[in-house]
Amino acid sequence: MKTIVMKFGGKAVEKTERFPLIADLILKRKKEFGRVVVVISAMGNLTDQLIKLAYSICDEPPKREYDMLVSVGERISIALLAMALHTKGCEAVSFTGSQSGIITTNDHTDARIIDVRPDRLLPPLQEGKIVIVAGFQGVSSTKEITTLGRGGSDTTAVAVASALNAKRVEFYKDVPGIFEEDPQKSLCQEHFHKLNFEEALAIVEKTGGRVLAPRAILLAKKNQMPLVVRSFCEEFQDSLGTCISEESPKPKKPGYESEGAIASQNN
Ligand code: ASP
Numbered sequence: 001m002k003t004i005v006m007k008f009g010g011k012a013v014e015k016t017e018r019f020p021l022i023a024d025l026i027l028k029r030k031k032e033f034g035r036v037v038v039v040i041s042a043m044g045n046l047t048d049q050l051i052k053l054a055y056s057i058c059d060e061p062p063k064r065e066y067d068m069l070v071s072v073g074e075r076i077s078i079a080l081l082a083m084a085l086h087t088k089g090c091e092a093v094s095f096t097g098s099q100s101g102i103i104t105t106n107d108h109t110d111a112r113i114i115d116v117r118p119d120r121l122l123p124p125l126q127e128g129k130i131v132i133v134a135g136f137q138g139v140s141s142t143k144e145i146t147t148l149g150r151g152g153s154d155t156t157a158v159a160v161a162s163a164l165n166a167k168r169v170e171f172y173k174d175v176p177g178i179f180e181e182d183p184q185k186s187l188c189q190e191h192f193h194k195l196n197f198e199e200a201l202a203i204v205e206k207t208g209g210r211v212l213a214p215r216a217i218l219l220a221k222k223n224q225m226p227l228v229v230r231s232f233c234e235e236f237q238d239s240l241g242t243c244i245s246e247e248s249p250k251p252k253k254p255g256y257e258s259e260g261a262i263a264s265q266n267n
C-alpha cells in the first residue's frame with residue numbers, strides 16, 4: 001500500500017476552528033489512499049510570536065534555547081490535529097521531529113536533515129492509524145532539539161515522504177496552485193498545472209518562496225519525490241493543483257537522500 005504525505009502550513013490552521021475542517025480533508029484522502037502521513041506547521045503566526053517572546057527576554061537568545069522554544073509551535077498543532085481526528089472517530093498519533101527520527105546537523109536555528117529513521121512511524125501506519133509529524137524540527141546527533149530555519153516544515157514533509165518511499169507530497173495552501181506571480185498581486189492569472197523541479201524553483205524563488213520553500217523543491221529533486229500544490233479551501237477543492245515532478249525520472253535507491261550540510265560550511 002502506498003503512502004501519501006499531506007502538508008498543512010500555518011495558514012491552514014490559523015484558528016482552532018480550522019482543525020476539524022482539515023481533519024475532514026485528511027479523512028477523505030485516507031479513504032482514497034489508505035495510508036496518510038500529515039506534516040503540519042505552527043498555527044498562523046505563532047512562530048513569530050514565540051520568536052518575539054524570546055527577544056523580549058534576551059537580546060541574543062542562546063540558539064539551543066531558541067530552538068527549544070520555537071519548536072513548541074508545531075507541537076501544539078500536531079496534538080490538536082490528533083484530537084480533532086479522534087473526535088471524528090479516527091485513530092491518529094502525533095510525533096515530534098525527534099520522535100519521528102529526523103536527524104539533523106547541529107546547526108541550531110538552521111539545521112539540515114541528514115537522515116530520517118522513521119521506525120516509530122511504521123507500526124501505527126501499519127495499524128491503519130494516521131501519523132502526524134511536527135514540521136520544522138529534528139534532533140541532532142548529540143540529542144538536542146533543532147529547528148530547520150523559517151518555512152522548514154515543507155522540507156520536513158519532503159524528507160519524511162522520501163524516507164517512507166511515499167507516492168507524493170501534497171501541500172495544502174490558501175491558493176489552488178503555483179502562479180506566475182504572487183496570486184495576491186493579480187487575481188486573474190491561471191495557475192500552472194504541471195512543472196518540472198527547475199521551473200518550479202525558478203518561479204517560487206521569483207515570488208519569494210511564499211508558496212513553497214525552495215529548499216524543499218531542491219530536496220524533492222534530489223529524492224525524485226513528486227510534489228502537488230493544491231488548496232485546502234472548500235471553493236478550490238476540485239482543482240487538481242500544480243504537479244511538480246521530473247519529466248524522465250532516473251531510478252533511485254529507496255529511502256532518504258540527505259540534503260547535505262549547509263553550503264557555507266562546505267566552502
Ligand atoms: N512554523 C515555522 C515558521 O513559521 C515553520 C513553517 O511554517 O514551515 O517558519
Ligand code: MG
Nearest residue numbers: 010041042047
Ligand atoms: Mg509557520
